[in-house]
Amino acid sequence: MTAPPALLTSDSGSVRTLTLNRPHRRNAVDRDLWGLLRQALTEASHDPAVRALVLTGAGGAFCSGADLTSGAADPRHPLDKVRDLNEVALLLHESPVPTVAKVDGAAVGAGWNLALGCDLVVATPESRFSQIFTRRGLSPDCGGSWLLPRLTGLQQAKRLALLAETIDAEEARSLNLVTWVVPADEIDAYVAGLADRLAAGPxxxxxxxxxxxxxxxxxxxxxxxxxxxxxxxxxxxxxxxxxxxxxxxxKREPRFTGRWFRQPATEDPSCAKQ
Incomplete structure (x- = not known):
């Protein structure tokens, strides 16, 4: 039997949704999925038809972080492995397209930092967040050491990173780490409306x-x-x-296209025949 794709891509108008699809591992990201994310984010950033991007997870979790169980099958040096995370974090941060993380369930470690790398975060009350790294003898990656203090301040960032506490969505919102908390039965419609608003922008x-x-x-x-x-x-x-x-x-809504103001001439005078 063919395994289902680890990353699902769907378009609705000008909104592209990327869904992490490894529910058996709570959407932990292995080497292959990092590569798929890198490719998908690159394509979305260069596709003029994509005007907003939603990142989410399947099966009741957002992302439980990097899949540490796959390390034994990957002979690369740890620095090479971390480069996978770094490339995805940079692509998400530098994408010209507005990005929204739709979080329902666990967002842990690198998974939480993927959400924080999005421009806006919408979560359900049932969502839980943790910078779990120190419990694994590790330090933050996927941009967490840069993102956390900028979003919540240095002292709270140290608390979350050093103690590796698990916090709920309301506390995450109070710390400026979640933008909105929306009931689970409303989050799909809420994020769809939000993404459509972003996609309609200039x-x-x-x-x-x-x-x-x-x-x-x-x-x-x-x-x-x-x-x-x-x-x-x-x-x-x-x-x-x-x-x-x-x-x-x-007195109407604008229709933004992003087109260059100067239109090419029908005939270049410098190329006209003498």
Whole structure:
């Protein structure tokens, strides 16, 4: 019997959903799944038809982290193995597409950090979270050491990482680690509506905004202002700005496309015959 795919991909309009599909391992990510995630995130970032991305897990769990049981079958040096995690974390962080983690169930270790690497996190009350690394004699990976203190502050990040406590969704929300907590029977519709709203937004401006916010904590005010100026220049090169003004004047919703403002001429004068 052929094993089911470890990563499911589905599209609804301009929203792409990636579903970790190893429920027998609570969606723990092995070498093959890291590779599938890397490929899927790369494709989504370069596909203009994808305007929002949802990351979730199958079978009542989000992700229980990296699959440590598969290590014996992988002869690579540990640094090479961690590179798989690093590439996925960077792709998720740097993607120009807005990303949403839909968490229902456990999000543990690298699995929690995959969720934290998304722009927004929606969880059910039943969800549980843990930076489990120290219980395994390890330290955070998949971006956790960078993400946690920026989202919740240094002291709470140390508490979560050093004690490896398990917290519920409401506490995670109070620590700025979950954006919304939604009942389990409502989360599918809630995330679908949220993703549709993101997909309807101006893609160039959203990509610029995401990059500015991600990079802003490491900049001085002067550097941030210069980056904002560059971003606005890119925004004004898009037809979305004129579309937004037209929609406002016409009292309708804008239809954003992300197209470049300058359209190619039907005939290049420099190539015309003399």
């Amino acid at each position: 893609p160039v401006a959203q990509a610029q905004t995401k990059a500015l916010l991600n990079e802003g904590t490491g900049r001085t005010l002067r550097e941030a202002l210069a980056a904002e100026a560059r971003a606005q220049t890119a925004n004004f090169a898009s037809t979305d700005v004129t579309e937004a003004y037209a929609a406002f004047a016409e």
